[in-house]
Amino acid sequence: xxxxxxxxxxxxxxxxxxxxxxxxxxxxxxxxxxxxxxxxxxxxxxxxxxxxxxxxxxxxxxxxxxxxxxxxxxxxxxxxxxxxxxxxxxxxxxxxxxxxxxxxxxxxxxxxxxxxxxxxxxxxxxxxxxxxxxxxxxxxxxxxxxxxxxxxxxxxxxxxxxxxxxxxxxxxxxxxxxxxxxxxxxxxxxxxxxxxxxxxxxxxxxxxxxxxxxxxxxxxxxxxxxxxxxxxxxxxxxxxxxxxxxxxxxxxxxxxxxxxxxxxxxxxxxxxxxxxxxxxxxxxxxxxxxxxxxxxxxxxxxxxxxxxxxxxxxxxxxxxxxxxxxxxxxxxxxxxxxxxxxxxxxxxxxxxxxxxxxxxxxxxxxxxxxxxxxxxxxxxxxxxxxxxxxxxxxxxxxxxxxxxxxxxxxxxxxxxxxxxxxxxxxxxxxxxxxxxxxxxxxxxxxxxxxxxxxxxxxxxxxxxxxxxxxxxxxxxxxxxxxxxxxxxx
Amino acid sequence: xxxxxxxxxxxxxxxxxxxxxxxxxxxxxxxxxxxxxxxxxxxxxxxxxxxxxxxxxxxxxxxxxxxxxxxxxxxxxxxxxxxxxxxxxxxxxxxxxxxxxxxxxxxxxxxxxxxxxxxxxxxxxxxxxxxxxxxxxxxxxxxxxxxxxxxxxxxxxxxxxxxxxxxxxxxxxxxxxxxxxxxxxxxxxxxxxxxxxxxxxxxxxxxxxxxxxxxxxxxxxxxxxxxxxxxxxxxxxxxxxxxxxxxxxxxxxxxxxxxxxxxxxxxxxxxxxxxxxxxxxxxxxxxxxxxxxxxxxxxxxxxxxxxxxxxxxxxxxxxxxxxxxxxxxxxxxxxxxxxxxxxxxxxxxxxxxxxxxxxxxxxxxxxxxxxxxxxxxxxxxxxxxxxxxxxxxxxxxxxxxxxxxxxxxxxxxxxxxxxxxxxxxxxxxxxxxxxxxxxxxxxxxxxxxxxxxxxxx
Numbered sequence: 039x040x041x042x043x044x045x046x047x048x049x050x051x052x053x054x055x056x057x058x059x060x061x062x063x064x065x066x067x068x069x070x071x072x073x074x075x076x077x078x079x080x081x082x083x084x085x086x087x088x089x090x091x092x093x094x095x096x097x098x099x100x101x102x103x104x105x106x107x108x109x110x111x112x113x114x115x116x117x118x119x120x121x122x123x124x125x126x127x128x129x130x131x132x133x134x135x136x137x138x139x140x141x142x143x144x145x146x147x148x149x150x151x152x153x154x155x156x157x158x159x160x161x162x163x164x165x166x167x168x169x170x171x172x173x174x175x176x177x178x179x180x181x182x183x184x185x186x187x188x189x190x191x192x193x194x195x196x197x198x199x200x201x202x203x204x205x206x207x208x209x210x211x212x213x214x215x216x217x218x219x220x221x222x223x224x225x226x227x228x229x230x231x232x233x234x235x236x237x238x239x240x241x242x243x244x245x246x247x248x249x250x251x252x253x254x255x256x257x258x259x260x261x262x263x264x265x266x267x268x269x270x271x272x273x274x275x276x277x278x279x280x281x282x283x284x285x286x287x288x289x290x291x292x293x294x295x296x297x298x299x300x301x302x303x304x305x306x307x308x309x310x311x312x313x314x315x316x317x318x319x320x321x322x323x324x325x326x327x328x329x330x331x332x333x334x335x336x337x338x339x340x341x342x343x344x345x346x347x348x349x350x351x352x353x354x355x356x357x358x359x360x361x362x363x364x365x366x367x368x369x370x371x372x373x374x375x376x377x378x379x380x381x382x383x384x385x386x387x388x389x390x391x392x393x394x395x396x397x398x399x400x401x402x403x404x405x406x407x408x409x410x411x412x413x414x415x416x417x418x419x420x421x422x423x424x425x426x427x428x429x430x431x432x433x434x435x436x437x438x439x440x441x442x443x444x445x446x447x448x449x450x451x452x453x454x455x456x457x458x459x460x461x462x463x464x465x466x467x468x469x470x471x472x473x474x475x476x477x478x479x480x481x482x483x484x485x486x487x488x489x490x491x492x493x494x495x496x497x498x499x500x501x502x503x504x505x506x507x508x509x510x511x512x513x514x515x516x517x518x519x520x521x522x523x524x525x526x527x
Numbered sequence: 528x529x530x531x532x533x534x535x536x537x538x539x540x541x542x543x544x545x546x547x548x549x550x551x552x553x554x555x556x557x558x559x560x561x562x563x564x565x566x567x568x569x570x571x572x573x574x575x576x577x578x579x580x581x582x583x584x585x586x587x588x589x590x591x592x593x594x595x596x597x598x599x600x601x602x603x604x605x606x607x608x609x610x611x612x613x614x615x616x617x618x619x620x621x622x623x624x625x626x627x628x629x630x631x632x633x634x635x636x637x638x639x640x641x642x643x644x645x646x647x648x649x650x651x652x653x654x655x656x657x658x659x660x661x662x663x664x665x666x667x668x669x670x671x672x673x674x675x676x677x678x679x680x681x682x683x684x685x686x687x688x689x690x691x692x693x694x695x696x697x698x699x700x701x702x703x704x705x706x707x708x709x710x711x712x713x714x715x716x717x718x719x720x721x722x723x724x725x726x727x728x729x730x731x732x733x734x735x736x737x738x739x740x741x742x743x744x745x746x747x748x749x750x751x752x753x754x755x756x757x758x759x760x761x762x763x764x765x766x767x768x769x770x771x772x773x774x775x776x777x778x779x780x781x782x783x784x785x786x787x788x789x790x791x792x793x794x795x796x797x798x799x800x801x802x803x804x805x806x807x808x809x810x811x812x813x814x815x816x817x818x819x820x821x822x823x824x825x826x827x828x829x830x831x832x833x834x835x836x837x838x839x840x841x842x843x844x845x846x847x848x849x850x851x852x853x854x855x856x857x858x859x860x861x862x863x864x865x866x867x868x869x870x871x872x873x874x875x876x877x878x879x880x881x882x883x884x885x886x887x888x889x890x891x892x893x894x895x896x897x898x899x900x901x902x903x904x905x906x907x908x909x910x911x912x913x914x915x916x917x918x919x920x921x922x923x924x925x926x927x928x929x930x931x932x933x934x935x936x937x938x939x940x941x942x943x944x945x946x947x948x949x950x951x952x953x954x955x956x957x958x959x960x961x962x963x964x965x966x967x968x969x970x971x972x973x974x975x976x977x978x979x980x981x982x983x984x
Contacts, residue, residue: 043720445894446894450890452890454877454904454906456886464903464905468901468903
């Protein structure tokens with residue numbers, strides 16, 4: 039009996055081992071001609087980037103101010119992360135696929151590029167035809183192709199790359215850029231503001247409900263380049279938009295830096311749903327290589343009864359430092375954060391959210407599910423703050439951690455700041471491994487352990503997965519399956 | 528500027544006087560402590576773990592330190608009667624930072640039990656004290672360094688192997704000085720294998736119109752299978768600041784219970800660091816804070832699980848009224864060497880006035896998968912339904928509130944394992960919520976005007 043038990047135990051741990059190993063499926067590089075500027079960062083680099091993009095004076099000023107401020111800062115060290123020294127002068131700050139003639143139809147798009155997307159599982163044609171999504175594909179910083187432009191234009195929806203927006207809608211961009219995440223916000227925000235290459239701009243006019251889900255794929259392709267994209271989403275009164283962001287990066291040995299900014303402004307009664315599936319290269323089983331993902335994401339719910347919902351599935355990156363936040367300034371505004379973060383091998387993640395309640399009767403919900411395996415460290419860090427004048431606020435936070443190996447770590451660092459006596463703030467957190475009872479129960483019903491692990495992990499993450507838009511949920515589930523190889527029954 | 532410098536200067540210029548007023552076993556660590564303090568600054572407000580407490584402001588003012596061991600005429604007789612009814616304790620008093628045993632204390636102690644002044648113990652049992660002193664409180668902590676650098680006296684308790692104390696020990700810390708004063712207080716508790724004891728510590732201030740500051744370091748060393756119940760109650764004054772740190776180390780099978788009640792205070796910071804070194808230990812930490820007016824109370828817990836099969840439980844409750852600001856930091860660390868750990872933590876707070884503030888930071892740091900850990904934190908108000916129900920039954924709102932707040936604190940009070948003390952605490956909390964003077968009625972006759980209702984605003 040005893041030996042039997044031991045055997046079962048060792049097969050169990052073998053399976054969990056297998057399940058949590060699994061190689062990076064998206065590791066391939068595309069040989070497209072890219073323009074890369076010299077490594078290093080000086081004021082000249084900033085001017086050069088700005089000039090290459092043909093930017094107006096005010097934007098160059100913005101970049102230079104950010105750059106000068108960046109020089110006075112040092113990288114933040116407070117996170118529960120072991121970040122190696124990053125040489126910011128050894129990075130090339132701009133890589134763009136070389137411009138041939140602007141593609142007029144899909145046939146003119148570089149076939150290799152299309153192939154890349156096909157490997158990623160987002161064939162543009164198919165998506166255009168079948169799913170009715172508009173995809174703004176960002177590859178190494180420059181928007182390559184935008185689909186469904188015309189349909190959106192009819193409704194007055196603007197969905198284009200931020201460099202185009204600077205040219206076509208300078209007033210709008212100027213009005214909103216840097217208003218939620220100032221260049222003074224933090225080290226990486228300052229860096230991004232100085233050298234941001236491209237990104238997406240979305241404007242949904244008053245009363246428009248965007249009929250399709252907007253989607254962008256980011257991908258770091260060229261070796262030794264950092265990607266600094268910037269996304270700006272504005273939802274005017276009564277507007278609605280669901281925005282999807284997916285990220286993959288090919289296998290590179292050297293660590294790559296990714297420092298993005300996402301700014302969202304939500305006006306009266308508007309709603310924005312922002313979903314991310316992040317699958318940057320996480321390094322190999324020994325912890326070599328991988329992407330450093332240092333992102334500042336923040337939404338300002340400025341309007342009354344506005345709503346912002348963040349959903350993220352984080353499976354990639356060697357190091358993740360990311361806190362999508364909601365500033366709930368309007369009366370009755372709602373903020374939501376749903377997150378699944380999976381770390382394995384030597385990955386490190388310090389991620390969570392900030393809910394800042396400034397308006398009366400604002401509400402927020404936080405559901406965070408961490409899964410750690412191998413030697414990884416997975417931390418939740420979150421802030422819930424209720425300002426003195428914000429009467430009647432409500433927050434509920436739940437963050438659970440699942441441990442799949444003996445050497446991994448799962449940590450929870452919530453900060454709860456309440457300055458109003460009418461607020462109700464709740465926080466709950468649990469940490470445990472997969473329950474032997476649950477596994478045993480599944481086995482007893484004829485479900486093999488491998489399937490059972492998949493079942494339990496999927497069930498564990500379900501609450502968050504359910505919040506993803508349908509098309510994305512499929513991909514996210516596939517990703518979880520790939521990450522936890524063979525676990526999905 | 529970091530306010531540590533004035534203390535380093537004080538030490539440098541008076542090193543000899545400080546040494547001569549103390550004992551070699553304590554003096555031994557002083558130079559190291561001074562060097563350590565020079566190397567690390569006092570934590571600044573906003574730093575991790577010190578989000579809401581400004582140590583520099585606390586230690587900034589110019590306090591007198593009694594380095595020349597002058598006798599301060601403390602009206603100890605007034606506090607002598609700080610007896611908890613129905614409880615017969617073995618009492619010792621620390622006036623500012625000097626230990627004064629009660630009459631015939633020594634003759635009443637069981638054989639082998641030491642309960643005396645730290646300075647005296649260091650002279651009489653130099654080896655015993657030298658081995659234990661500074662063994663759990665790290666000098667890398669600037670606040671410990673400060674205390675170690677300045678502490679000349681304190682309290683030493685040793686319960687010998689297998690000794691079970693039938694009567695609780697009681698320690699009354701009292702501030703009584705004609706000038707603003709800083710008292711470095713130090714308590715060293717050595718629980719040898721299989722010993723059992725209960726220790727009650729009360730903090731009082733005799734003159735409520737003068738500002739005092741205490742820097743307290745309590746070291747507890749728990750031998751195998753030792754059991755200690757440690758209770759501390761703070762009832763000082765609005766002008767009293769307290770920076771208190773408790774460091775406990777537990778060997779296998781030991782059981783430690785710490786219960787802290789902050790009923791009246793000015794500016795208080797309590798640190799509890801428990802290191803579980805042996806397997807099969809049990810640790811319970813609980814705290815109750817009733818804050819009103821401009822009180823500031825910050826409790827910080829560091830529960831370090833370094834050995835397998837241990838259990839720990841934390842329960843902290845706050846009621847904040849007036850302009851009180853409260854904070855709670857709780858950290859549970861489970862190392863890779865500590866499988867089969869069960870660790871739980873709960874922090875619940877009620878904000879009873881619009882200007883009250885609560886900052887909570889429960890944390891889990893887990894490096895092992897064979898664990899069950901959870902934490903929960905809530906901040907809110909009294910249940911409106913319960914209030915309504917009580918009012919429909921004819922209970923006036925104010926009374927209903929008081930009853931609900933008492934009920935809210937009940938489970939912390941229930942953790943107290945001394946019957947007399949439990950009743951006493953219940954009574955004190957009742958009075959406190961009713962807005963009356965919550966001090967043990969005999970204790971300080973001099974100040975009656977300072978307590979106010981946490982409901983008032």
